[in-house]
Every structure is written in structure tokens, then in C-alpha cells.
Amino acid sequence: MQWAKIGASAAALAIAAAAQAEPPRLVRQGSATQISVQGKPMLLIAGELGNSSASSAAYMAQHWKRLKAMHLNTVLAPVSWELIEPEEGRFDFSSVDALIRDARANDLKLVILWFGAWKNSMSTYVPAWVKRDQGRFPRARLPNGQGVEILSAMAPATLEADQRAFAALMAHIKAVDDRQNTVLMTQVENEIGMLPVARDYGALADAAFKAPVPAELTTYLQQHRDVLVPQMKRLWEEQGSRTSGTWSEVFGPGHAAEEIFTAWHYARFADALARASKAVYPMPLYVNVALNRPGRLPGEYPSGGPLPHLIDIWKAGAPAIDFLAPDIYFPNFVDIVNIYKRPDNPLFVPEANNADHPQVPGNAFYAIGKLDAIGFGPFSIESIDEKPGALGEAYDLLEQLSPHILAAQGVGRMSAFRPKSLYDETLVHEPVTETIGNYRFTVAFADIQKPVATPDTGNAAGIIIQTGPEDYLIAGQGITVTFAPVGAGPSLAGIDSAWEGHFDAHGTWIAGRLLNGDQTHQGRHIQLPTGDFQIQKVRLYRYQ
Numbered sequence: 001m002q003w004a005k006i007g008a009s010a011a012a013l014a015i016a017a018a019a020q021a022e023p024p025r026l027v028r029q030g031s032a033t034q035i036s037v038q039g040k041p042m043l044l045i046a047g048e049l050g051n052s053s054a055s056s057a058a059y060m061a062q063h064w065k066r067l068k069a070m071h072l073n074t075v076l077a078p079v080s081w082e083l084i085e086p087e088e089g090r091f092d093f094s095s096v097d098a099l100i101r102d103a104r105a106n107d108l109k110l111v112i113l114w115f116g117a118w119k120n121s122m123s124t125y126v127p128a129w130v131k132r133d134q135g136r137f138p139r140a141r142l143p144n145g146q147g148v149e150i151l152s153a154m155a156p157a158t159l160e161a162d163q164r165a166f167a168a169l170m171a172h173i174k175a176v177d178d179r180q181n182t183v184l185m186t187q188v189e190n191e192i193g194m195l196p197v198a199r200d201y202g203a204l205a206d207a208a209f210k211a212p213v214p215a216e217l218t219t220y221l222q223q224h225r226d227v228l229v230p231q232m233k234r235l236w237e238e239q240g241s242r243t244s245g246t247w248s249e250v251f252g253p254g255h256a257a258e259e260i261f262t263a264w265h266y267a268r269f270a271d272a273l274a275r276a277s278k279a280v281y282p283m284p285l286y287v288n289v290a291l292n293r294p295g296r297l298p299g300e301y302p303s304g305g306p307l308p309h310l311i312d313i314w315k316a317g318a319p320a321i322d323f324l325a326p327d328i329y330f331p332n333f334v335d336i337v338n339i340y341k342r343p344d345n346p347l348f349v350p351e352a353n354n355a356d357h358p359q360v361p362g363n364a365f366y367a368i369g370k371l372d373a374i375g376f377g378p379f380s381i382e383s384i385d386e387k388p389g390a391l392g393e394a395y396d397l398l399e400q401l402s403p404h405i406l407a408a409q410g411v412g413r414m415s416a417f418r419p420k421s422l423y424d425e426t427l428v429h430e431p432v433t434e435t436i437g438n439y440r441f442t443v444a445f446a447d448i449q450k451p452v453a454t455p456d457t458g459n460a461a462g463i464i465i466q467t468g469p470e471d472y473l474i475a476g477q478g479i480t481v482t483f484a485p486v487g488a489g490p491s492l493a494g495i496d497s498a499w500e501g502h503f504d505a506h507g508t509w510i511a512g513r514l515l516n517g518d519q520t521h522q523g524r525h526i527q528l529p530t531g532d533f534q535i536q537k538v539r540l541y542r543y544q
């Protein structure tokens, strides 16, 4: 195997490509998808701003430096339709320009969140000229005919207006940013979904609900029968795997058909926005999802978003959207990210708890190191930038490790570890064993002498990256790692050397203490103490 020389060659490439005018793009590396910015892969060590912060450059002025000091390289920031098109056809991009200017001044990248027709289901960020013209931009309606503050996805005028504004935003970003690529990608709308019922009951929606299911959807179901999400496959097959018929005929008489109908129309809307904007400036686009609590009905949660049971509908309806991204505020982070990481869907986590939640660092490590995530961002990042605590330390490690993580994603040289939390917050903290290269690692989250969970156990975070045949970077906090050789040869593994240290700004390893005594329990294991995020450079060897 060729072991990558990290640093110099990638930097040279980046400089050579810097003058090219092209948007960032998604590229494959083995089984991973990465974002390539000016010819160089980038790991998004990110955080999402609270909803209102980016509407004021003056408010944000105090935060940029602190976000950078917290080791973020990317900020997720809303751009709202009402601010960029205050009167129909008159665009004002000053809020976007200020964001780009201030991000650049602080050496940060941006992911833009398009607060267009919908933000958390509702239509509160649309311009007043849209809000007030219910004739041209009809509302979704309840079964009793009452309107809700949600634009109907069925109205061509709404799609046209949102599409025009979104494409104008992309044209502006292209004009001001196609050489610098401060803007890396864009989220289309925010947490789409119908409330408080499963579907829109307006006249257009009622007519469409009685019409046949579009052939594009039934063809997709047929062509992907073997890989459909189990819930979708069961539902479709229970109705006889029909390839034509109304929504209730193909998907059954209950709420499920109404929710699938809703998902299809939201997906088509998002796809139309994506197509219009990619024609102007083809940067990566994604849609985020407000997850549903188990046992609730569609409408009690935002119905029809790209939820786990609706991924197939969104993939069929929105092929121009590059990926679907989960916002995760539930404790079962591990289960959720494993659903969204699919061969047709790279993982990106735009929101994952509020930034001060103690499990955020472990979640970041797991998403990036185990599931090759493009990036990770907790919510309300600026609310902790004065006292970043554990997240600042975790992001420091991810920043230092970034070139090694990027080189290892998708090629089987890395894994990451955190105890698994179930939906009811039960912690599964048994040790986890995985083979990475020529050694099998067992990672324990509680003290291996006394394996009883403490209040800190759930916050453990670990990542192991193979950098040579017997060389590994082991980083994080609150884990103990033992190892065994795999394959033929001597059956025991020992520590040749274990150094603590850090990577400097040029990516050069600066060694600290050599850890051959109590810190490795006299060579028995690698230990990353609880509460102390650190990197150890470890060389293993085999003996009989």
C-alpha cells in the first residue's frame, strides 16, 4: 500500500487551482464522498448559527473571530428570501455580501441555508409581498378549509417565485465568489414538512391527490424494489406492488398515502429549485430533515420531509438534490446517522443538538471518522463561542487531524467510536471491537478495570486512523484501547512506542511525552483520559 504524504503536495495543488472559477463539487474517494474545494478535499468542521444572527452584520461582528478560534472552518448561515427580494424583482444582496465579506476576513467558509418558501414547515421568511398575496401564493389548507401559515407546494406561482429568487441568489454568489469559493454548498429550504395534518387540503392538492401517482415514482419503486427502505417496501407490497393507480390505491387508504403524496410534491418543488440554481451555478445542494418522534402521526410531526421512511420518495422526486441531511436532536444519534449514510447518500449533519450538549464532540467524531461524513455542525454555535469548552478542544483535534482524516475516508483505514445512546437515553457502553489495517482494536468507554458507567461515559469520543503498516493516530477522550494482530504471524501485539503530541499549523507532528509507563499501563493499552482531548501517535508490533 502507498502511504499518503500529507501536506505539501495537496497544498501545491490547491495553489495551482486557486485561480480556476468553478464551484465546489462532490467527489468520490473509495466508498466516501467528499467536498472538493479548488481541487482539494475539505472536511467541514462546522456549526450552524441561530436563526436570527446572520440577519445583522453588526450582531455577528463579535462572533466571527471567536468561531475561528473555536477551530471551526465553516459556518452554516441562513439567507432569507425576505431580505434578498424585499420587493418583487428588486434584489438586495447586501446581507449576503456582508456574510461573505466577514467570513472571508476570518478565514471561514459558508454553507448557505436558503430560508425560502419554508422554514421549519412554516412560511415566515417569505417576503411580505408573498405573504400578503394569498390569491397568487395560496396557503396550504386544513380539511375544514382553514388556511395555515404554510405556502401550498401545489401552486405554480409559488414555485416560480421561489425558483427565481433562489436562482438569482446563485447567480450573485457565482458573480462574487466563483474564484474564492467561500460558499461551499447550499441547503434548499429548511426542515420542510406539512403541519398539523398529513397533507394540504386546498383545491389544487385535493385534485392532485385523486389523480394517478406519477409514473416516475412507480417506475422508481419497481427499479429499486430490492433496496427500498423496508417500511416503504412493505407498504407498497401490501397494496399489491401496483404500478399505477391513485395515491390511496398504490399506498393504501390511511395517513401513509397522504404523507407520501406530501413528500412527493415537496421533493418535486425542491428538485425544481435545485435544477434552476444548478443551471446558473452548480454547487452541491442538500435538503435537511426534522426527524419524527416514534409513535406520532404525520402532521403531528412535519409530514413529508425527507424522513427515514420517505428517503425513497425524495430520491425519486428530487434527483437534483445531492443528499438528504438529518438534523439530530434525539439521543439515538448513532442509529440515525447510520440510516442517512447510504451508497446514494453521503452523510452531512447540519444540526446536531445545541452546541453546548456534552455528547456533541462524540457525535462529531463518530459521524466523521466512522461514517465518512462530509462535515458536522451543532446548532446555535455562536451561543457558546465565548466558552467553547469540550467542543473547542474536540474541534482543535479534528482540525489537526483533518488531512489524515481526509486521506483515510472511504478506504478502510479509519474508524471512530462513541458509546451508543438509545432513543430513551439508555447508554450502550460495552467495548466495541473493529479491525483497522493489520490490527484489531477494542475500544472501552468506561475504566477497563472497573467497567461501570459514570456521568462522563456517554461523552467519550475516539478516532483511530492508520497512517502506516503499524502506525496509528489515536485521538479523543475517555477511551481505553487494546489491540491484537490479525492474519498470519505472531499472535500478540504490543506497543513499540506511544507519543502524545500535536500537529502544528503546517501539519508537522510535534511530539510531547513518550508514554511507556503508567500512561499505557506498562504497555498494556492506550489510554485517552476522560476530559482531556488528546492525540497519541502509536506504533504497534507483534510478538509471540
Ligand code: DGJ
Residues within 6 Å of the ligand: 051, 120, 190, 191, 327, 351, 379
Ligand atoms: C431546527 C431548525 O432547523 C433550526 O432552524 C432551529 O429552529 C432549531 N430547530 C431550533 O432548535
